[in-house]
Amino acid sequence: MTMSTSRPKTLRLETLWNPPADGKEFSYVLRLKNLGTEPLSNFSLCVSGPGRVDPAGRVEGATVSQRLSNFTEFQPPANFILGAGETWTISVYALSWQFRHWTDGATSGYLALADGSTIVLTIEPTRSSVSNAPLKRGAEIYPVPVNAPVQVSIIPWPNHVAVASRRPLPAGFAPQAQSAAGEAAARGFAALVEHLFAVEGIVRSEAEGAVPVALKDAAGLGPEAYRLSFEDETITIEASSQTGFLYGLVTLGQIWRGARLHPEVFQFPASGEIVDEPSMGWRGLHLDVARQFYGAAEVKKLLAVLAWNKLNRFHWHLSDDEAWRVEIDAYPDLTAVGAWRGHGLAVPPLLGSSPARTGGYYTKAAIREIVAHAKSFGVEIVPEIDVPGHCYAMLQAIPELRDPAEVGSYYSVQGFPDNCINPAREKTYEIIETILLELIELFPFKTIHLGADEVPLGAWSGSPEALERLRSVAGDEVADAHAKRLNVVTNTHGADDIHGSGAAILQAEFLNRVQRFLASKGCITGGWEEAAHGDVIDKSKSYLCSWRNVEVSAELAERGYEIVVCPGQVYYLDMALRPDWDEPGASWAGTSDAEKLYNFDPIGGWTASQKQKLLGIQACIWSEPMTDRAVFDRLVFPRLSALAETGWTKPSSKSWERFRALAGLMPLLYGLQQS
Template sequence: MKTLTGLAGLTMAGFMLLSCSTEVKEANYQVIPLPQEISVMDQATPFILSNGTKIMYPEGNEKMQKNAEFLASYIKDLTGKTLAVQAGTDGKGIILQLGGNAENPEGYQLKVTGDQVVVSGPTEAGVFYGIQTLRKSIPAAQGVDIALPAVEINDYPRFSYRGAMLDVSRHFFPVDSVKRFIDMLALHNINRFHWHLSEDQGWRIEIKSRPELTEIGSKRTETVIGHNSGKYDGKPYGGFFTQEEAKEIVAYAADRHITVIPEIDMPGHMQAALAAYPYLGCTGGPYEVWKQWGISDDVLCAGNDETLKFIDDVLGEIIQIFPSEYIHVGGDECPKVRWAKCPKCQARIKALGIKADKNHSAEEKLQSFIISHAEKFLNDHGRQIIGWDEILEGGLAPNATVMSWRGEGGGIEAAKQKHDVIMSPNTYLYFDYYQSKDVEQEPEAIGGYLPLERVYSYEPMPASLTPEEQKYIKGVQANLWTEYIPTFSQVEYMELPRMAALADIQWTNPEHKDYQDFLQRLVRMVKIYDVYQYNYAKHVFDVTARFEPNAETGTVDVTLSTVDNCPVYYTLDGTDPTTASQLYTEPVKIDTNCTFKAMAIRPTGNSRIVKEDIAFSKSTSKKITALQPVNKQYEFAGISTLVDGLKGNRNYKTGRWIAFYKNDLEAVIDFGQPAEFSKVTLTTNVEKGDWVFDARSISVAVSEDGENFKQVASEEYPAMTLDNPNQLYEHTLSFEPVQARYLKVLAKPEYSIPSWHGGKGNPAFLFVDEITVD
């Protein structure tokens, strides 16, 4: 790929002559997603985009006419110029035409000369993506002409399925908001809109044969405040889409070459439906539309023939509204506790001859019966199902496509079974997770930590699959669940700019991806966000601060950077930085307790302040060695995290914590020379619902030679109970003062989760943030 750095052989004076002294700004084809191949025509004359430019399309092709009208509207939005749209493909101007390599129907060629801009593709969709590249290359500037450098771009998407999911069930967003979301997808070359329409907390799509679904199931009496606090807002909440509104959205998306994939989640996440039709549940109710977040134990009764009729009725109307090949049937997070006690479900298990095996309970296999029923209905009507990776449990429906959300494991297993896969791992692509470690300055989120850089780092093709198995990875999707997202403005904030990173993952071949290059392209992309007044998150323009313990100097070294290399000022005394503070020029070496703050200063406004409390103890920035491995999923900066002087908050995914799983935390600190100490403190982070438990024991040993250790303190802790709160647990072991060069800390995790927990018998995670030695 050739990098476009400017217009070779043509000066700005030349621009002025070409445009009769009107100011000219230059287009830049380094857009998001990055095209596969950009070839600059050196020494060639650029095309000048002005008010007199025409956009032409093949006569009689309504889709191409729509493409032309989109391009004209985009140019109007960005530049204020009004371009004429007309049929025909001869003459000077912007020509939209069909043609080219049909191997990838969404590919396109963009060719710019002094007289013409030609966008061609084998399909109207391909031309549309060429239009998006042209649109994003044009600077947002009013009252100027635009110079389009002579170029040939040959481009195509890496994946045919490029998706984004919006949940409208926990919180409802009206038609105009959904259309705005679709516009965001089009800007990022995303071609699948996964629309989550049913949930325990609300049913959002009209089903005419089942009117109570919206009359009753779309309304909850009130909503829990925060993270299931037990307190409620006292405000009725509801909303749903009529079938006509849904069809309007389908058509709006189709004009932009986006397919809407509806999701009706089954057999779990159905309490809103049970509130409308209680006889479909195992207990018969009464049920209410759920007011809290989480997963209800009340699900569709798999032993009730009326449940099968209900599924047929609902899906029968869904396929009349949505023409998509795929219909999403959920299949995730379906508790089996009701089925285990339900006579009808147990009778169904017996009638089907279902037997438990070492991998699946009989009830898990019963779920496969429900999913297979839905699949047969859809297949009989020419459709295919997608389900979350739980549909693997109990045996996969024959033709199902798997959407892998619990990491990549489900996708890998499905690909090995020769099933198509959409990769959607929560560890990289759940946009309801926090974007910043400083959660106090963020709108409330479900938890987690998913910064832009981590999203961008995702590679969807698992190396553990063979090339033949990798062919089953059909696409990539990001998801936005809306428990804690009550407004569409917050939807935009959570999606953008992470959707830009998603776009590169979905479209651009990995050899062309580079995060620093992406950041430079993003600086230009957000100017388009500004034109449409998207409420995007601006973390990328904050100061990036890296805190690294330096065992050679005994300091914590702080490295600061910004995406645009603007001036950064910092303080060490807790005061807010100003231009009178210390200007950052090189890494800052810190060797004592301080409150570090840094801020980028720009003419357009200052960044948010980065703040960290650095607390020194005798172990800070000393050499540390792990004798047992850190869990790879939560390794972050590795074992040195335990001596970096930084404490973590309640969010264990910020990188301030590291995890141990299926083995102990066993680490040795080398003080370099004998030192005296009498106290060791270790803090753990407990989130029992995520299988994150406290330590069961901690011991401290010392050594002169690093090989022969003598234990000086130990403590054991009882197994956690259901009543133990999720919080930080600080464990301090005090002992008579000793002198030694080496100190070993051994912390044992919970190796068998207690029986009261859903993960009973499994090992738990142990999260630790710092070893403090005094």
């Protein structure tokens, strides 16, 4: 373990982005300032953040001695001494992409000393030479207007609302169930409001003035449907399932909070009814916990936020190049090695992590608790381990997943070398099947997502085992062509399109076998859209998350795949709200504010037969820019609620004006608002 110290008052790192202008090329400038009284020597500078320095490009003032994706180590010139009061300036003219937002630059920095110790640096957010605007953090809150277009506050808006008049606001509610499903819903709702609004006392006893709410079983209602009735001082919720009762209670809680917080705008009804059910079955959120780690408490509260938005799927992205986050008994090194980053470790500091050992993973006990917690909120959890690509951390922990005779290197679009487990090795299937058996036991929804995205075009091109397998299934010409991709950097302008390539054929071999194994255990297999290469997976026992655009989604639906629509241009919540420098996030797929997301039609242009293959929609949180949790709140809210209404409310009943008037009442995860 390395020693780490901090000199916040004596050493400071400033970074500046100079966009190309007036015929000059762009530059990313790093300035290390020695504000102390002692000179500094025999050190290197290590930085990480979403932006990636291209090691093949031009760097002035330093040399790149180590680079892994977004981690870069800069060496000063020979015999360099940074004197008291002096500044070391590094100018970088080679990046994987030009910076667009303040979160693109370095979000952590430290010095590595010759004795193995480190010095953590004070680092300011990257500034742009063409923008002095204050940097934005925290959620953008839409104020509740004096005159709202509706009298009750509900998101997502129900199918049928016919309520009238006003009654005094109840102190709270005491649900009274007639069945096990109703009792479970009442317990889940009590836990939900305790998570989100503990001091408000939405659920309380009749001794504290609560109004009883009758939960009555009603045949003929759909699995997530409910009927909420207000009549003669009584409140009744009818449903046929635990989730239906829960959603009726959520609607009641939302109406109550609106009338309580804004009594001049909203009312608590004295009569009438709300009859409701969702328009889509899959209303999901994906969370990447590999790039940034989120503790169990954060995940539990996020699940509560999902339930308050009537979202019912949580896609849990548990592994990627940067980390492995789930305990596997058969392979303890997956977490002992793959869950941690730090200076001198198998995985260096990435994406703003510090030189000290940082990270974490979910124990099996924690996962069981989270799964049960989600179930009580009407949320099913889909775990993802991303294979065969995006496996750098996994390979550090289990090197047997690589052909020992493999030579040369290939690189992923994120700059990770040799990050794909080998589909030609029998050992690979032994390991993967063992891991999957442990996952199946943890996740009773029995839907396992395998990733299958962004395999580099040159993957396995230096593996004798893979080339032999490719030769046997596709012939000499394909195998020989694939071997020529060794040591060739292919993805210089985005993720490789591997359609029809040797890499695609080998991935299809892998997915075919693993999907059949999952099916034999009664599981549905999920994949990103690249899992369709070769059309080898059983379409009746799988589904795809389509992320490029709605045209690709429609084309895959036409080919018979069940589709969850999540195009990056609108449903990727790491994309910035706007193109401005002062906004956090990324924008490689575009930018999308809440209004654009709300008005987006996820099945625009689809035919009737294609719509038969629609499972639903999903927002995706990729965590690269979210070291700062105030950035999380800004990027996720209220866009998450906008997606929820698209998944629940009939298109003909949607209204941006109404949504905007109500969105400010919805909960945030961290409660961090734009100041």
